Amino acid sequence: xxxxxxxxxxxxxxxxxxxxxxxxxxxxxxxxxxxxxxxxxxxxxxxxxxxxxxxxxxxxxxxxxxxxxxxxxxxxxxxxxxxxxxxxxxxxxxxxxxxxxxxxxxxxxxxxxxxxxxxxxxxxxxxxxxxxxxxxxxxxxxxxxxxxxxxxxxxxxxxxxxxxxxxxxxxxxxxxxxxxxxxxxxxxxxxxxxxxxxxxxxxxxxxxxxxxxxxxxxxxxxxxxxxxxxxxxxxxxxxxxxxxxxxxxxxxxxxxxxxxxxxxxxxxxxxxxxxxxxxxxxxxxxxxxxxxxxxxxxxxxxxxxxx
Numbered sequence: 001x002x003x004x005x006x007x008x009x010x011x012x013x014x015x016x017x018x019x020x021x022x023x024x025x026x027x028x029x030x031x032x033x034x035x036x037x038x039x040x041x042x043x044x045x046x047x048x049x050x051x052x053x054x055x056x057x058x059x060x061x062x063x064x065x066x067x068x069x070x071x072x073x074x075x076x077x078x079x080x081x082x083x084x085x086x087x088x089x090x091x092x093x094x095x096x097x098x099x100x101x102x103x104x105x106x107x108x109x110x111x112x113x114x115x116x117x118x119x120x121x122x123x124x125x126x127x128x129x130x131x132x133x134x135x136x137x138x139x140x141x142x143x144x145x146x147x148x149x150x151x152x153x154x155x156x157x158x159x160x161x162x163x164x165x166x167x168x169x170x171x172x173x174x175x176x177x178x179x180x181x182x183x184x185x186x187x188x189x190x191x192x193x194x195x196x197x198x199x200x201x202x203x204x205x206x207x208x209x210x211x212x213x214x215x216x217x218x219x220x221x222x223x224x225x226x227x228x229x230x231x232x233x234x235x236x237x238x239x240x241x242x243x244x245x246x247x248x249x250x251x252x253x254x255x256x257x258x259x260x261x262x263x264x265x266x267x268x269x270x271x272x273x274x275x276x277x278x279x280x281x282x283x284x285x286x287x288x289x290x291x292x293x294x295x296x297x298x299x300x301x302x303x304x305x306x307x
Contacts, residue, residue, distance in 0.1 A: 038152045041080075041087040043098050044071050045277035046131045047117050047140065049287045051091055053166045054145050058155045062087070067279040068248045071097055076104050084108035089151050091144055094118030095128035115147040124199050129274070132294075133200035134174040137287065138167055173288055174204075177295045181205040188302045190238055192231075192263075194246040194254060197274035201294075210240045213253050228257060235261040242266050242301040246274040247284065270297050 037060040042048035048063035055061065062083035065071050071093075076084075084090065085108045092098050094116040105114070117140040121130045130136045145163040149156035181189070189207045191198060195214035202209050211231045235243070235257075243258045245251040245267035258265035266272070269283070272294045278284030283293040 038148060038155075039083075039086055039088045040091060040148075041083050041089075042091045043101060044093045046137075046287055047091045047093050047144070049277060050117070050137070050141050050144055050166075051148075054141055054159055054162050055148055056158065056162050058152070058158055059148065065276065067282070067285075068276050070248055071275050072099075074098075074100055076100075076107075080104075081108045084110045087112060089113050089115060089147055091115045091117055091147070093128060093130070095123055095126065095130060097128035113147060113151065115144060117143050119143050124203065127196065127199045129197045130200055131287065132198055132291070133204040134170045134177070134291065135204070136200060138170050141166055141170070169288060173291055177291065178205055180295050180299045181207065184299055184302045187239070188241055190240040190302070191298065192235055192240050192243045193272065194244070194249045194251075194274065197246070198272075207298075208238075210234055210238050213243070213257060214249075232257060232261045235263060241304065244298065244301070245271045247271040247278060248274065248276045264301065266297060266301050270301075272297060 037058055038055065040051050040055060040059045040061045041064065042051045042061055043064050045063065045065055045067055048061055048065075051059060051061050062080070064076070064080050065074060081104070084105060087110060089112060090105070090110060092101055092114060095118045118128075118130055120139045120143060121136045123130070131140065141163055145159045148159045152159075190210050191202060191207050192210045193212050196209070196212045199209065201207070211234050213231070234240075240263060242264045243254050243261070243266065245254045245265060251265065251267035251271070254267065255265050273284035273290040277287065277290050284290035
């Protein structure tokens with residue numbers, strides 16, 4: 001019996017084949033055609049944002065994952081399958097975040113370059129949330145630039161210029177985050193989150209990870225009753241000041257643990273962006289905005305101030 005993902009892929013693949021058959025009379029564009037942008041498919045909201053910043057108006061980016069959708073649980077749409085089939089370049093986060101990708105690529109019939117944006121990043125205990133350190137983001141952006149230049153040498157100089165300009169913004173972001181975190185009293189730099197998504201951020205800026213409601217990098221994991229009581233005890237013992245919910249996850253369990261531990265739960269509009277960027281117009285609509293929002297939320301909560 002086919003799995004739900006396999007059934008979705010099978011149906012979508014048939015639609016892609018049908019569409020390809022209907023369009024056999026049309027000549028396809030190539031990346032070397034100056035009138036056509038490079039066709040890029042990006043898996044996550046973060047790598048899609050990086051791809052847009054590197055590519056500018058010389059790329060057309062189809063983003064597979066929607067804002068505030070858990071990347072650990074994804075089913076492709078027919079439009080996604082069509083975009084993959086026609087892509088010049090496919091960009092993924094890597095570190096086993098997109099476990100569904102190989103099957104999806106195979107079903108779409110894509111045989112072009114797949115760019116692993118995690119190349120060159122020092123991986124922390126298999127944690128795929130590498131983007132939460134802006135220096136890792138710089139490495140990811142550099143990898144994407146090289147891939148675009150290889151696929152479209154004519155515009156290599158433009159991709160390089162875009163990457164250099166974005167690097168400057170990432171460096172400025174890194175310095176601003178460090179400065180803000182330093183304003184938190186040392187004994188209050190302790191984080192409790194929905195799931196273990198912020199390890200790279202904590203390492204970079206010197207915060208302590210107390211624990212997470214979901215004891216895994218993967219949001220599909222579940223917390224046992226003993227783990228709940230252990231987390232409550234740890235929050236009380238360490239004096240952690242708050243629990244931070246995430247925008248892509250329901251806050252109910254966090255709120256229940258917060259009540260039991262007697263600490264504030266940061267949720268709603270102040271929730272952190274962990275696995276995904278937010279929708280257009282939100283505080284986490286871009287990578288730069290997301291990291292600024294997360295930092296301001298963390299700093300204000302741990303300092304006991306109001307945003």
